[in-house]
Amino acid sequence: MIQIDRRSHMPPYQQIITNITQLIILEKLRPGEKLPSVRALALEVSVNPNTIQKAYSKLNEAGIIHRETGAGSFVASDAVNICKQRALSEIRGWLHCLVLAGVDKNEILEFIEQT
Numbered sequence: 678m679i680q681i682d683r684r685s686h687m688p689p690y691q692q693i694i695t696n697i698t699q700l701i702i703l704e705k706l707r708p709g710e711k712l713p714s715v716r717a718l719a720l721e722v723s724v725n726p727n728t729i730q731k732a733y734s735k736l737n738e739a740g741i742i743h744r745e746t747g748a749g750s751f752v753a754s755d756a757v758n759i760c761k762q763r764a765l766s767e768i769r770g771w772l773h774c775l776v777l778a779g780v781d782k783n784e785i786l787e788f789i790e791q792t
Contacts, residue, residue: 678705681722689724693732698760701741701752708757712742712750739763 679696681689700706712718715733719726733750736742741756753759775785 679718679722681724689722690728690732690735693718693722693724693729694735697732697736698741698763701756701760702764704757706752706756708752708754710752711748712752714749 678700679693681692685692687695697706697712706712712733713721715726715729719729722729733742733744737744737750739759740753741759742750743753744750772785776782
């Protein structure tokens with residue numbers, strides 16, 4: 678389900694956030710669904726539990742998950758929309774950079790169509 682690329686320049690906690698966000702967008706994790714415990718996920722992906730805790734905290738702050746004391750962490754009811762809006766915002770930022778770099782609109786559109 679969640680994988681860490683040890684060769685990536687992206688820190689493990691950010692990879693976990695990205696993985697969970699993608700799973701939510703793809704509806705493999707649904708609103709109300711319980712996430713693995715911090716310890717269980719740390720064992721599964723072989724990272725320090727603090728790394729999972731940091732990722733869960735960031736997801737909680739963003740409103741993507743919510744915590745219930747004694748019960749664990751769950752996908753928030755509006756998580757799909759929040760994740761999609763965050764992804765679109767990232768894409769918007771990259772498109773802005775490409776335009777500033779002089780990449781032609783038609784090149785961008787062709788790339789999108791090919792993707």
